[in-house]
Amino acid sequence: MATVGLLHPGEMGAAVGGCLVSVGHEVLWDPAGRSRATTGRALSAKLTGAGFDRLIAKSTVIFSICPPHAAVDVARQVAATGYNGCYVDANAISVATAEQVCAVVTAAGATYVDGGIIGPPPEAAGHTRLYLSGPQANEVRPLFNRSALDARIAEGPQYAASSVKMAYAAWTKGSSALLLAARALARASGVERTLLAEWQLSQPHLTAQSERSAGSAASKGWRWVAEMEEIAASMTAAGLPDGFHEAAADVYDRACRADVPAGRRTATTPKETLETVISALM
Amino acid sequence: MATVGLLHPGEMGAAVGGCLVSVGHEVLWDPAGRSRATTGRALSAKLTGAGFDRLIAKSTVIFSICPPHAAVDVARQVAATGYNGCYVDANAISVATAEQVCAVVTAAGATYVDGGIIGPPPEAAGHTRLYLSGPQANEVRPLFNRSALDARIAEGPQYAASSVKMAYAAWTKGSSALLLAARALARASGVERTLLAEWQLSQPHLTAQSERSAGSAASKGWRWVAEMEEIAASMTAAGLPDGFHEAAADVYDRACRADVPAGRRTATTPKETLETVISALM
Numbered sequence: 001m002a003t004v005g006l007l008h009p010g011e012m013g014a015a016v017g018g019c020l021v022s023v024g025h026e027v028l029w030d031p032a033g034r035s036r037a038t039t040g041r042a043l044s045a046k047l048t049g050a051g052f053d054r055l056i057a058k059s060t061v062i063f064s065i066c067p068p069h070a071a072v073d074v075a076r077q078v079a080a081t082g083y084n085g086c087y088v089d090a091n092a093i094s095v096a097t098a099e100q101v102c103a104v105v106t107a108a109g110a111t112y113v114d115g116g117i118i119g120p121p122p123e124a125a126g127h128t129r130l131y132l133s134g135p136q137a138n139e140v141r142p143l144f145n146r147s148a149l150d151a152r153i154a155e156g157p158q159y160a161a162s163s164v165k166m167a168y169a170a171w172t173k174g175s176s177a178l179l180l181a182a183r184a185l186a187r188a189s190g191v192e193r194t195l196l197a198e199w200q201l202s203q204p205h206l207t208a209q210s211e212r213s214a215g216s217a218a219s220k221g222w223r224w225v226a227e228m229e230e231i232a233a234s235m236t237a238a239g240l241p242d243g244f245h246e247a248a249a250d251v252y253d254r255a256c257r258a259d260v261p262a263g264r265r266t267a268t269t270p271k272e273t274l275e276t277v278i279s280a281l282m
Numbered sequence: 283m284a285t286v287g288l289l290h291p292g293e294m295g296a297a298v299g300g301c302l303v304s305v306g307h308e309v310l311w312d313p314a315g316r317s318r319a320t321t322g323r324a325l326s327a328k329l330t331g332a333g334f335d336r337l338i339a340k341s342t343v344i345f346s347i348c349p350p351h352a353a354v355d356v357a358r359q360v361a362a363t364g365y366n367g368c369y370v371d372a373n374a375i376s377v378a379t380a381e382q383v384c385a386v387v388t389a390a391g392a393t394y395v396d397g398g399i400i401g402p403p404p405e406a407a408g409h410t411r412l413y414l415s416g417p418q419a420n421e422v423r424p425l426f427n428r429s430a431l432d433a434r435i436a437e438g439p440q441y442a443a444s445s446v447k448m449a450y451a452a453w454t455k456g457s458s459a460l461l462l463a464a465r466a467l468a469r470a471s472g473v474e475r476t477l478l479a480e481w482q483l484s485q486p487h488l489t490a491q492s493e494r495s496a497g498s499a500a501s502k503g504w505r506w507v508a509e510m511e512e513i514a515a516s517m518t519a520a521g522l523p524d525g526f527h528e529a530a531a532d533v534y535d536r537a538c539r540a541d542v543p544a545g546r547r548t549a550t551t552p553k554e555t556l557e558t559v560i561s562a563l564m
Contacts (some may be wrong), residue, residue, distance in 0.1 A: 038386075045457065048443060054436075087369075091335045095471065104462050113390070117486065118480055119484060127482065127484075129483070131476070131480075138377060141474070154473060154477065155473075155475065156471075156472040156473045156475075157471070157472045157473075157478060159471075159473070160471070160472065160473045160476065163467075163468070163471035163472070164468070164471075164473045164476045164477055164480065165474045166467065166471070166475060167464050167465070167467045167468035167471065167473065167477050168464075170460070170463065170464035170467055171460065171464040171485075171488065172485070174460050174464070175460055175461075176452065177526075178456050178457055178460060178526050179304045179457075181452065181517065181522050181523065181526060182449050182450075182452035182453040182456070183449070184520070184522055185448065185449045185452055185513075185516060185517060185520050185522055185532055186445070186446070188376065188450035188520035188521070188522070189438075189441075189442070189445035189446075189449065189516070189520065190438040190439045190442065191436060191437075191438045191439075191446045191449065191450070193437065193438075193446045194436050194437060194438065194442065194446045194449060195446055195449050196414070198400055198413075198446065198450060199450075201411070202400065202401060202409075203453075203454070206453065211540050225427070231467075234467060234471070235400055235463065235467060236564070237472035238466070238467050238471065239470070239564060240463050240466055240467055240470070240563060240564070241463065241528070241529035241532040241533065242525075242528065243524075243525030243527075243528045243529030243532070244459075244460050244525065244528070244529045244530075245525075246523070246525045247524070247525030247526045247529075250523040251523065262338035281522060282520065282521060282522070
Protein backbone atom coordinates (compact mmCIF):
# COMPACT_ATOMS: atom_id res chain seq x y z
CA MET A 1 0.00 0.00 0.00
CA ALA A 2 1.31 3.43 -0.98
CA THR A 3 1.29 6.86 0.60
CA VAL A 4 -0.12 9.28 -1.95
CA GLY A 5 -0.16 13.08 -1.81
CA LEU A 6 -3.14 14.95 -3.27
CA LEU A 7 -2.84 18.58 -4.40
CA HIS A 8 -5.46 20.04 -4.04
CA PRO A 9 -8.65 18.09 -3.50
CA GLY A 10 -11.73 19.83 -4.91
CA GLU A 11 -14.82 17.82 -5.78
CA MET A 12 -12.97 15.66 -8.32
CA GLY A 13 -9.75 15.36 -6.29
CA ALA A 14 -11.54 14.33 -3.10
CA ALA A 15 -13.40 11.59 -4.96
CA VAL A 16 -10.20 10.30 -6.60
CA GLY A 17 -8.52 10.35 -3.16
CA GLY A 18 -11.50 8.47 -1.76
CA CYS A 19 -10.96 5.76 -4.41
CA LEU A 20 -7.35 5.33 -3.29
CA VAL A 21 -8.36 5.21 0.39
CA SER A 22 -11.08 2.66 -0.40
CA VAL A 23 -8.47 0.16 -1.57
CA GLY A 24 -6.10 0.73 1.35
CA HIS A 25 -3.74 3.53 0.39
CA GLU A 26 -3.01 6.45 2.68
CA VAL A 27 -3.86 9.75 1.01
CA LEU A 28 -2.39 12.96 2.40
CA TRP A 29 -3.74 16.42 1.72
CA ASP A 30 -2.75 19.85 2.97
CA PRO A 31 -5.62 21.65 4.71
CA ALA A 32 -3.73 24.98 5.04
CA GLY A 33 -5.85 27.84 3.71
CA ARG A 34 -8.55 25.58 2.29
CA SER A 35 -12.28 26.22 2.63
CA ARG A 36 -14.71 24.54 4.99
CA ALA A 37 -16.33 22.78 2.02
CA THR A 38 -12.98 21.33 0.95
CA THR A 39 -12.28 20.16 4.50
CA GLY A 40 -15.69 18.52 4.68
CA ARG A 41 -15.10 16.64 1.43
CA ALA A 42 -11.61 15.54 2.54
CA LEU A 43 -12.97 14.28 5.84
CA SER A 44 -15.77 12.34 4.25
CA ALA A 45 -13.32 10.79 1.75
CA LYS A 46 -11.12 9.79 4.72
CA LEU A 47 -8.09 11.69 3.48
CA THR A 48 -5.37 12.41 6.05
CA GLY A 49 -4.53 16.05 6.76
CA ALA A 50 -0.79 16.83 6.70
CA GLY A 51 1.37 19.92 6.39
CA PHE A 52 2.79 20.51 2.90
CA ASP A 53 6.34 19.50 3.90
CA ARG A 54 5.19 16.27 5.51
CA LEU A 55 3.04 15.47 2.46
CA ILE A 56 6.07 15.91 0.20
CA ALA A 57 8.35 13.89 2.46
CA LYS A 58 6.01 10.93 2.92
CA SER A 59 4.37 10.58 -0.51
CA THR A 60 5.85 8.22 -3.11
CA VAL A 61 3.27 9.45 -5.61
CA ILE A 62 1.74 12.93 -5.82
CA PHE A 63 -1.41 13.66 -7.80
CA SER A 64 -2.05 17.19 -9.00
CA ILE A 65 -5.82 17.57 -9.45
CA CYS A 66 -6.68 21.25 -9.58
CA PRO A 67 -8.20 23.85 -11.88
CA PRO A 68 -6.10 23.87 -15.08
CA HIS A 69 -4.92 27.44 -14.59
CA ALA A 70 -3.17 26.34 -11.37
CA ALA A 71 -1.38 23.26 -12.78
CA VAL A 72 2.02 24.86 -13.43
CA ASP A 73 2.04 26.68 -10.07
CA VAL A 74 1.31 23.48 -8.17
CA ALA A 75 4.17 21.77 -10.05
CA ARG A 76 6.53 24.63 -9.15
CA GLN A 77 5.61 24.42 -5.45
CA VAL A 78 6.36 20.70 -5.45
CA ALA A 79 9.58 21.06 -7.46
CA ALA A 80 10.81 23.75 -5.06
CA THR A 81 11.00 21.12 -2.31
CA GLY A 82 13.25 18.87 -4.38
CA TYR A 83 10.55 16.15 -4.49
CA ASN A 84 11.94 13.13 -6.35
CA GLY A 85 9.03 10.68 -6.32
CA CYS A 86 6.40 10.18 -8.99
CA TYR A 87 4.33 13.23 -10.03
CA VAL A 88 1.01 12.67 -11.81
CA ASP A 89 -0.62 15.67 -13.43
CA ALA A 90 -4.27 14.69 -13.97
CA ASN A 91 -5.48 18.12 -15.01
CA ALA A 92 -7.26 19.28 -18.15
CA ILE A 93 -4.23 20.82 -19.83
CA SER A 94 -2.76 21.00 -23.33
CA VAL A 95 0.31 19.06 -24.38
CA ALA A 96 2.31 22.29 -24.24
CA THR A 97 1.28 22.92 -20.62
CA ALA A 98 1.87 19.27 -19.72
CA GLU A 99 5.38 19.55 -21.21
CA GLN A 100 5.95 22.58 -19.01
CA VAL A 101 4.75 20.73 -15.88
CA CYS A 102 6.92 17.75 -16.83
CA ALA A 103 9.99 19.97 -17.29
CA VAL A 104 9.44 21.66 -13.92
CA VAL A 105 9.05 18.48 -11.85
CA THR A 106 11.67 16.36 -13.64
CA ALA A 107 14.25 19.16 -13.25
CA ALA A 108 13.78 18.71 -9.48
CA GLY A 109 14.34 14.95 -9.78
CA ALA A 110 10.77 13.60 -9.93
CA THR A 111 9.37 11.28 -12.59
CA TYR A 112 6.36 12.58 -14.56
CA VAL A 113 3.19 10.69 -15.46
CA ASP A 114 0.61 12.36 -17.65
CA GLY A 115 -3.05 11.99 -16.68
CA GLY A 116 -6.52 13.03 -17.76
CA ILE A 117 -9.84 12.33 -16.01
CA ILE A 118 -13.03 11.81 -18.00
CA GLY A 119 -16.38 11.52 -16.25
CA PRO A 120 -17.96 12.72 -13.01
CA PRO A 121 -16.20 12.55 -9.60
CA PRO A 122 -15.80 8.76 -9.20
CA GLU A 123 -18.20 7.62 -6.52
CA ALA A 124 -19.72 4.51 -8.07
CA ALA A 125 -17.68 2.30 -10.41
CA GLY A 126 -18.17 2.43 -14.19
CA HIS A 127 -18.58 6.13 -14.81
CA THR A 128 -15.11 7.67 -14.67
CA ARG A 129 -11.81 6.91 -16.38
CA LEU A 130 -8.34 8.12 -15.39
CA TYR A 131 -6.19 7.99 -18.53
CA LEU A 132 -2.46 7.70 -17.90
CA SER A 133 0.45 7.91 -20.31
CA GLY A 134 4.22 8.13 -20.40
CA PRO A 135 6.97 5.64 -19.50
CA GLN A 136 5.99 5.36 -15.80
CA ALA A 137 2.22 5.18 -16.33
CA ASN A 138 2.19 1.46 -15.56
CA GLU A 139 3.49 2.15 -12.06
CA VAL A 140 0.53 4.40 -11.27
CA ARG A 141 -2.31 2.46 -12.84
CA PRO A 142 -2.38 -0.45 -10.31
CA LEU A 143 -2.95 1.98 -7.42
CA PHE A 144 -6.62 2.09 -8.52
CA ASN A 145 -7.13 -1.68 -8.81
CA ARG A 146 -10.54 -2.64 -7.38
CA SER A 147 -11.52 1.03 -6.89
CA ALA A 148 -14.41 2.97 -8.46
CA LEU A 149 -11.96 4.79 -10.75
CA ASP A 150 -11.13 2.94 -13.96
CA ALA A 151 -7.45 3.76 -14.56
CA ARG A 152 -6.33 3.04 -18.12
CA ILE A 153 -3.20 3.46 -20.15
CA ALA A 154 -3.79 5.85 -23.06
CA GLU A 155 -1.86 4.34 -25.94
CA GLY A 156 0.05 6.76 -28.13
CA PRO A 157 2.53 9.55 -27.54
CA GLN A 158 3.87 10.60 -24.12
CA TYR A 159 1.10 13.12 -23.46
CA ALA A 160 -1.71 10.95 -24.84
CA ALA A 161 -3.70 11.21 -21.60
CA SER A 162 -3.85 15.01 -21.75
CA SER A 163 -4.61 14.85 -25.47
CA VAL A 164 -7.58 12.52 -24.97
CA LYS A 165 -8.93 14.83 -22.29
CA MET A 166 -8.55 17.88 -24.58
CA ALA A 167 -10.31 16.23 -27.54
CA TYR A 168 -13.09 14.82 -25.34
CA ALA A 169 -13.81 18.09 -23.54
CA ALA A 170 -13.49 19.97 -26.84
CA TRP A 171 -16.86 18.45 -27.69
CA THR A 172 -18.62 18.12 -24.31
CA LYS A 173 -17.82 21.54 -22.84
CA GLY A 174 -17.42 23.29 -26.19
CA SER A 175 -20.85 22.18 -27.37
CA SER A 176 -22.41 23.10 -24.05
CA ALA A 177 -21.14 26.68 -24.41
CA LEU A 178 -22.28 26.78 -28.04
CA LEU A 179 -25.80 25.76 -27.08
CA LEU A 180 -25.99 28.57 -24.52
CA ALA A 181 -24.75 31.05 -27.12
CA ALA A 182 -27.39 29.88 -29.63
CA ARG A 183 -30.15 30.31 -27.09
CA ALA A 184 -28.79 33.72 -26.08
CA LEU A 185 -28.77 34.73 -29.75
CA ALA A 186 -32.45 33.82 -30.04
CA ARG A 187 -33.20 35.80 -26.87
CA ALA A 188 -31.26 38.82 -28.13
CA SER A 189 -33.11 38.67 -31.48
CA GLY A 190 -36.54 38.45 -29.82
CA VAL A 191 -37.30 34.95 -31.13
CA GLU A 192 -36.53 32.67 -28.19
CA ARG A 193 -40.13 31.42 -27.92
CA THR A 194 -40.21 30.52 -31.60
CA LEU A 195 -36.84 28.76 -31.32
CA LEU A 196 -38.05 26.74 -28.33
CA ALA A 197 -41.20 25.74 -30.24
CA GLU A 198 -39.07 24.66 -33.21
CA TRP A 199 -36.70 22.73 -30.90
CA GLN A 200 -39.75 21.02 -29.44
CA LEU A 201 -40.61 19.75 -32.93
CA SER A 202 -37.21 18.85 -34.33
CA GLN A 203 -34.64 18.81 -31.47
CA PRO A 204 -36.79 17.94 -28.48
CA HIS A 205 -33.82 17.33 -26.15
CA LEU A 206 -32.28 20.79 -26.56
CA THR A 207 -34.46 22.79 -24.17
CA ALA A 208 -33.58 20.62 -21.19
CA GLN A 209 -30.01 20.28 -22.42
CA SER A 210 -29.61 24.06 -22.49
CA GLU A 211 -30.88 24.22 -18.91
CA ARG A 212 -28.33 21.61 -17.82
CA SER A 213 -25.62 23.52 -19.68
CA ALA A 214 -26.59 26.69 -17.83
CA GLY A 215 -26.43 24.88 -14.49
CA SER A 216 -22.93 23.58 -15.21
CA ALA A 217 -21.77 26.91 -16.54
CA ALA A 218 -22.99 28.74 -13.43
CA SER A 219 -21.40 26.30 -10.99
CA LYS A 220 -18.24 25.16 -12.82
CA GLY A 221 -17.66 27.87 -15.43
CA TRP A 222 -14.94 29.47 -13.30
CA ARG A 223 -12.66 26.47 -13.79
CA TRP A 224 -13.71 25.76 -17.37
CA VAL A 225 -12.45 29.10 -18.67
CA ALA A 226 -8.82 28.00 -18.46
CA GLU A 227 -9.75 24.52 -19.75
CA MET A 228 -11.29 26.07 -22.87
CA GLU A 229 -8.14 28.16 -23.32
CA GLU A 230 -6.00 25.01 -23.05
CA ILE A 231 -8.17 23.39 -25.74
CA ALA A 232 -7.96 26.49 -27.96
CA ALA A 233 -4.16 26.30 -27.65
CA SER A 234 -4.29 22.58 -28.51
CA MET A 235 -6.36 23.35 -31.62
CA THR A 236 -3.85 25.98 -32.72
CA ALA A 237 -0.95 23.59 -32.15
CA ALA A 238 -2.74 21.04 -34.38
CA GLY A 239 -3.36 23.60 -37.14
CA LEU A 240 -7.10 23.63 -36.39
CA PRO A 241 -9.25 26.72 -35.73
CA ASP A 242 -9.15 27.92 -32.11
CA GLY A 243 -12.31 30.02 -32.35
CA PHE A 244 -14.77 27.48 -30.91
CA HIS A 245 -12.94 27.32 -27.61
CA GLU A 246 -11.91 30.95 -27.39
CA ALA A 247 -15.64 31.67 -27.68
CA ALA A 248 -16.45 28.94 -25.14
CA ALA A 249 -13.95 30.47 -22.69
CA ASP A 250 -15.73 33.78 -23.14
CA VAL A 251 -19.15 32.16 -22.54
CA TYR A 252 -17.99 30.45 -19.33
CA ASP A 253 -16.27 33.59 -18.15
CA ARG A 254 -19.50 35.57 -18.52
CA ALA A 255 -21.67 32.75 -17.16
CA CYS A 256 -19.71 32.24 -13.95
CA ARG A 257 -20.09 35.94 -13.19
CA ALA A 258 -23.86 35.43 -13.35
CA ASP A 259 -25.51 37.21 -10.47
CA VAL A 260 -26.87 34.20 -8.57
CA PRO A 261 -27.96 35.55 -5.16
CA ALA A 262 -25.54 34.39 -2.47
CA GLY A 263 -26.65 31.24 -0.70
CA ARG A 264 -29.32 30.49 -3.32
CA ARG A 265 -27.09 28.61 -5.73
CA THR A 266 -28.49 25.18 -4.85
CA ALA A 267 -32.01 26.51 -4.26
CA THR A 268 -32.58 27.95 -7.75
CA THR A 269 -34.50 25.86 -10.27
CA PRO A 270 -32.90 24.93 -13.60
CA LYS A 271 -35.15 27.49 -15.32
CA GLU A 272 -34.08 30.26 -12.93
CA THR A 273 -30.42 29.38 -13.40
CA LEU A 274 -30.88 29.45 -17.16
CA GLU A 275 -32.44 32.92 -16.95
CA THR A 276 -29.51 34.17 -14.90
CA VAL A 277 -26.89 32.66 -17.19
CA ILE A 278 -28.50 33.80 -20.46
CA SER A 279 -28.78 37.33 -19.05
CA ALA A 280 -25.12 37.23 -18.07
CA LEU A 281 -24.11 36.25 -21.60
CA MET A 282 -25.83 39.21 -23.24
CA MET B 283 -53.92 30.13 -57.59
CA ALA B 284 -50.79 32.25 -57.90
CA THR B 285 -47.88 32.43 -60.29
CA VAL B 286 -44.71 32.22 -58.23
CA GLY B 287 -41.12 32.83 -59.34
CA LEU B 288 -38.32 30.75 -57.83
CA LEU B 289 -34.72 32.00 -57.83
CA HIS B 290 -32.76 29.68 -58.01
CA PRO B 291 -33.97 26.18 -57.27
CA GLY B 292 -31.26 23.96 -55.75
CA GLU B 293 -32.23 20.90 -53.73
CA MET B 294 -34.20 22.94 -51.19
CA GLY B 295 -35.70 25.37 -53.69
CA ALA B 296 -36.92 22.65 -56.02
CA ALA B 297 -38.66 20.88 -53.14
CA VAL B 298 -40.31 24.12 -51.95
CA GLY B 299 -41.40 24.80 -55.53
CA GLY B 300 -42.76 21.25 -55.73
CA CYS B 301 -44.90 21.98 -52.65
CA LEU B 302 -46.41 25.03 -54.37
CA VAL B 303 -47.05 23.07 -57.57
CA SER B 304 -48.64 20.24 -55.56
CA VAL B 305 -51.40 22.57 -54.37
CA GLY B 306 -52.06 24.13 -57.75
CA HIS B 307 -49.77 27.14 -58.11
CA GLU B 308 -47.66 27.73 -61.18
CA VAL B 309 -43.98 27.97 -60.32
CA LEU B 310 -41.59 29.59 -62.81
CA TRP B 311 -37.84 29.12 -62.78
CA ASP B 312 -35.12 30.35 -65.09
CA PRO B 313 -33.06 27.50 -66.59
CA ALA B 314 -30.44 29.80 -68.17
CA GLY B 315 -26.93 28.68 -67.22
CA ARG B 316 -28.12 26.09 -64.68
CA SER B 317 -26.69 22.59 -64.40
CA ARG B 318 -28.19 19.36 -65.66
CA ALA B 319 -28.83 18.29 -62.03
CA THR B 320 -30.78 21.49 -61.39
CA THR B 321 -32.81 21.00 -64.55
CA GLY B 322 -33.58 17.42 -63.56
CA ARG B 323 -34.82 18.50 -60.13
CA ALA B 324 -36.92 21.31 -61.62
CA LEU B 325 -38.51 18.91 -64.12
CA SER B 326 -39.32 16.31 -61.49
CA ALA B 327 -40.84 19.03 -59.25
CA LYS B 328 -42.98 20.13 -62.25
CA LEU B 329 -41.63 23.68 -62.24
CA THR B 330 -42.15 25.69 -65.43
CA GLY B 331 -39.08 26.96 -67.24
CA ALA B 332 -39.22 30.66 -68.20
CA GLY B 333 -36.77 33.33 -69.21
CA PHE B 334 -35.80 35.73 -66.39
CA ASP B 335 -37.83 38.64 -67.83
CA ARG B 336 -40.95 36.53 -68.23
CA LEU B 337 -40.55 35.16 -64.70
CA ILE B 338 -40.38 38.71 -63.35
CA ALA B 339 -43.33 39.92 -65.44
CA LYS B 340 -45.66 37.02 -64.57
CA SER B 341 -44.87 36.33 -60.89
CA THR B 342 -46.91 37.98 -58.16
CA VAL B 343 -44.57 36.44 -55.56
CA ILE B 344 -40.87 35.70 -55.97
CA PHE B 345 -39.00 33.38 -53.62
CA SER B 346 -35.25 33.73 -53.30
CA ILE B 347 -33.87 30.35 -52.16
CA CYS B 348 -30.17 30.24 -52.85
CA PRO B 349 -26.83 29.89 -51.05
CA PRO B 350 -26.63 32.74 -48.50
CA HIS B 351 -23.65 34.40 -50.16
CA ALA B 352 -25.82 34.99 -53.27
CA ALA B 353 -28.85 36.49 -51.51
CA VAL B 354 -28.02 40.16 -52.05
CA ASP B 355 -27.01 39.62 -55.69
CA VAL B 356 -30.28 37.84 -56.48
CA ALA B 357 -32.20 40.73 -54.87
CA ARG B 358 -30.24 43.25 -56.98
CA GLN B 359 -31.01 41.34 -60.20
CA VAL B 360 -34.71 41.37 -59.37
CA ALA B 361 -34.73 45.03 -58.27
CA ALA B 362 -32.99 46.05 -61.51
CA THR B 363 -36.11 44.98 -63.42
CA GLY B 364 -38.35 47.27 -61.36
CA TYR B 365 -40.23 44.25 -59.95
CA ASN B 366 -43.04 45.51 -57.73
CA GLY B 367 -44.67 42.32 -56.47
CA CYS B 368 -43.93 40.46 -53.26
CA TYR B 369 -40.32 39.32 -52.65
CA VAL B 370 -39.67 36.56 -50.11
CA ASP B 371 -36.08 35.99 -49.05
CA ALA B 372 -36.02 32.52 -47.49
CA ASN B 373 -32.25 32.28 -47.17
CA ALA B 374 -30.05 31.65 -44.14
CA ILE B 375 -28.96 35.23 -43.64
CA SER B 376 -28.40 37.59 -40.71
CA VAL B 377 -30.77 40.43 -39.86
CA ALA B 378 -28.21 42.87 -41.27
CA THR B 379 -28.15 41.05 -44.63
CA ALA B 380 -31.95 40.71 -44.61
CA GLU B 381 -32.20 44.47 -44.05
CA GLN B 382 -29.95 44.96 -47.04
CA VAL B 383 -32.08 42.66 -49.23
CA CYS B 384 -35.22 44.43 -48.03
CA ALA B 385 -33.75 47.85 -48.83
CA VAL B 386 -32.76 46.74 -52.34
CA VAL B 387 -36.11 45.23 -53.34
CA THR B 388 -38.36 47.81 -51.68
CA ALA B 389 -36.42 50.65 -53.34
CA ALA B 390 -37.54 49.13 -56.66
CA GLY B 391 -41.18 49.04 -55.49
CA ALA B 392 -41.54 45.47 -54.21
CA THR B 393 -42.83 44.44 -50.80
CA TYR B 394 -40.48 42.33 -48.66
CA VAL B 395 -41.29 39.24 -46.62
CA ASP B 396 -38.62 37.69 -44.45
CA GLY B 397 -38.31 33.90 -44.48
CA GLY B 398 -36.24 31.09 -43.00
CA ILE B 399 -36.47 27.36 -43.75
CA ILE B 400 -35.78 24.78 -41.05
CA GLY B 401 -35.61 21.10 -41.89
CA PRO B 402 -34.78 18.95 -44.92
CA PRO B 403 -36.09 19.66 -48.45
CA PRO B 404 -39.87 19.23 -47.90
CA GLU B 405 -40.94 16.04 -49.60
CA ALA B 406 -43.17 14.47 -46.97
CA ALA B 407 -45.27 16.62 -44.63
CA GLY B 408 -44.23 17.18 -41.02
CA HIS B 409 -40.48 17.65 -41.34
CA THR B 410 -39.88 21.17 -42.63
CA ARG B 411 -41.04 24.61 -41.55
CA LEU B 412 -40.95 27.85 -43.52
CA TYR B 413 -40.93 30.69 -41.01
CA LEU B 414 -42.23 34.00 -42.32
CA SER B 415 -42.22 37.44 -40.73
CA GLY B 416 -42.91 41.06 -41.52
CA PRO B 417 -46.12 42.99 -42.29
CA GLN B 418 -46.93 41.02 -45.49
CA ALA B 419 -46.07 37.55 -44.14
CA ASN B 420 -49.75 36.64 -43.87
CA GLU B 421 -50.18 37.07 -47.61
CA VAL B 422 -47.50 34.47 -48.33
CA ARG B 423 -48.31 31.83 -45.72
CA PRO B 424 -51.58 30.56 -47.31
CA LEU B 425 -49.75 29.68 -50.55
CA PHE B 426 -48.55 26.54 -48.75
CA ASN B 427 -51.91 25.44 -47.35
CA ARG B 428 -52.31 21.66 -47.68
CA SER B 429 -48.71 21.28 -48.94
CA ALA B 430 -45.84 19.31 -47.35
CA LEU B 431 -44.21 22.56 -46.21
CA ASP B 432 -45.48 23.88 -42.89
CA ALA B 433 -45.46 27.67 -43.34
CA ARG B 434 -45.67 29.55 -40.04
CA ILE B 435 -45.58 33.14 -38.92
CA ALA B 436 -42.55 33.80 -36.70
CA GLU B 437 -43.83 36.12 -34.00
CA GLY B 438 -41.55 38.95 -33.01
CA PRO B 439 -39.63 41.65 -34.85
CA GLN B 440 -39.68 42.17 -38.62
CA TYR B 441 -36.77 39.84 -39.32
CA ALA B 442 -37.85 37.17 -36.83
CA ALA B 443 -37.83 34.47 -39.52
CA SER B 444 -34.16 35.05 -40.37
CA SER B 445 -33.32 35.30 -36.67
CA VAL B 446 -34.91 31.93 -35.87
CA LYS B 447 -32.99 30.35 -38.71
CA MET B 448 -29.70 31.88 -37.46
CA ALA B 449 -30.19 30.71 -33.86
CA TYR B 450 -31.33 27.25 -34.97
CA ALA B 451 -28.44 26.67 -37.37
CA ALA B 452 -26.03 28.19 -34.84
CA TRP B 453 -26.49 24.97 -32.93
CA THR B 454 -27.09 22.34 -35.62
CA LYS B 455 -24.37 23.32 -38.09
CA GLY B 456 -22.08 24.92 -35.50
CA SER B 457 -22.05 21.79 -33.35
CA SER B 458 -21.53 19.59 -36.38
CA ALA B 459 -18.36 21.52 -37.28
CA LEU B 460 -17.20 21.44 -33.65
CA LEU B 461 -17.54 17.67 -33.53
CA LEU B 462 -15.38 17.32 -36.64
CA ALA B 463 -12.77 19.64 -35.13
CA ALA B 464 -12.70 17.60 -31.90
CA ARG B 465 -12.17 14.37 -33.81
CA ALA B 466 -9.48 16.02 -35.96
CA LEU B 467 -7.75 17.20 -32.78
CA ALA B 468 -7.65 13.63 -31.49
CA ARG B 469 -6.29 12.44 -34.82
CA ALA B 470 -3.62 15.14 -34.87
CA SER B 471 -2.59 14.27 -31.29
CA GLY B 472 -2.33 10.56 -32.05
CA VAL B 473 -5.18 9.54 -29.72
CA GLU B 474 -8.16 9.06 -32.03
CA ARG B 475 -8.53 5.36 -31.19
CA THR B 476 -8.57 6.11 -27.47
CA LEU B 477 -11.10 8.91 -27.99
CA LEU B 478 -13.37 6.60 -29.99
CA ALA B 479 -13.14 3.94 -27.26
CA GLU B 480 -14.04 6.56 -24.64
CA TRP B 481 -16.92 7.84 -26.78
CA GLN B 482 -18.13 4.24 -27.06
CA LEU B 483 -18.37 4.15 -23.25
CA SER B 484 -19.75 7.57 -22.42
CA GLN B 485 -21.01 9.22 -25.63
CA PRO B 486 -21.98 6.23 -27.76
CA HIS B 487 -23.77 8.31 -30.40
CA LEU B 488 -20.77 10.50 -31.28
CA THR B 489 -18.88 8.16 -33.60
CA ALA B 490 -21.79 7.80 -36.01
CA GLN B 491 -22.70 11.45 -35.51
CA SER B 492 -19.20 12.54 -36.56
CA GLU B 493 -19.52 10.40 -39.70
CA ARG B 494 -22.84 12.05 -40.55
CA SER B 495 -21.29 15.47 -39.91
CA ALA B 496 -18.45 14.62 -42.29
CA GLY B 497 -20.92 13.55 -44.97
CA SER B 498 -22.85 16.82 -44.70
CA ALA B 499 -19.67 18.88 -44.59
CA ALA B 500 -18.33 17.22 -47.74
CA SER B 501 -21.54 17.63 -49.72
CA LYS B 502 -22.99 20.89 -48.37
CA GLY B 503 -20.00 22.65 -46.77
CA TRP B 504 -19.60 24.95 -49.79
CA ARG B 505 -22.89 26.68 -49.01
CA TRP B 506 -22.54 26.51 -45.24
CA VAL B 507 -19.38 28.65 -45.19
CA ALA B 508 -21.37 31.82 -45.86
CA GLU B 509 -24.16 30.66 -43.52
CA MET B 510 -21.64 30.32 -40.67
CA GLU B 511 -20.33 33.81 -41.47
CA GLU B 512 -23.89 35.17 -41.35
CA ILE B 513 -24.32 33.56 -37.92
CA ALA B 514 -20.96 34.92 -36.72
CA ALA B 515 -22.13 38.39 -37.77
CA SER B 516 -25.43 37.82 -35.93
CA MET B 517 -23.53 36.84 -32.78
CA THR B 518 -21.41 40.00 -32.98
CA ALA B 519 -24.50 42.15 -33.51
CA ALA B 520 -26.01 40.60 -30.34
CA GLY B 521 -22.84 41.21 -28.30
CA LEU B 522 -22.07 37.48 -28.23
CA PRO B 523 -18.77 35.83 -29.21
CA ASP B 524 -18.43 35.16 -32.95
CA GLY B 525 -15.63 32.62 -32.61
CA PHE B 526 -17.75 29.45 -32.74
CA HIS B 527 -19.07 30.26 -36.19
CA GLU B 528 -15.92 31.84 -37.60
CA ALA B 529 -14.27 28.52 -36.72
CA ALA B 530 -17.20 26.57 -38.20
CA ALA B 531 -16.89 28.55 -41.46
CA ASP B 532 -13.21 27.59 -41.52
CA VAL B 533 -14.06 23.91 -40.92
CA TYR B 534 -16.65 23.83 -43.73
CA ASP B 535 -14.35 25.72 -46.06
CA ARG B 536 -11.62 23.12 -45.54
CA ALA B 537 -14.05 20.19 -45.60
CA CYS B 538 -15.68 21.10 -48.90
CA ARG B 539 -12.26 21.22 -50.52
CA ALA B 540 -11.80 17.61 -49.41
CA ASP B 541 -10.34 15.60 -52.24
CA VAL B 542 -13.28 13.28 -52.93
CA PRO B 543 -12.48 11.61 -56.25
CA ALA B 544 -14.76 13.00 -58.98
CA GLY B 545 -17.85 10.89 -59.55
CA ARG B 546 -17.32 8.92 -56.33
CA ARG B 547 -19.11 11.35 -54.06
CA THR B 548 -22.22 9.18 -53.66
CA ALA B 549 -20.28 5.92 -53.80
CA THR B 550 -18.00 6.52 -50.81
CA THR B 551 -18.97 4.97 -47.49
CA PRO B 552 -19.51 7.21 -44.43
CA LYS B 553 -16.17 6.01 -43.02
CA GLU B 554 -14.33 6.87 -46.24
CA THR B 555 -15.94 10.30 -46.35
CA LEU B 556 -14.94 10.88 -42.74
CA GLU B 557 -11.33 9.97 -43.52
CA THR B 558 -11.29 12.41 -46.42
CA VAL B 559 -12.87 15.24 -44.43
CA ILE B 560 -10.70 14.81 -41.32
CA SER B 561 -7.59 14.79 -43.52
CA ALA B 562 -8.77 17.98 -45.21
CA LEU B 563 -9.19 19.71 -41.83
CA MET B 564 -5.64 19.05 -40.72
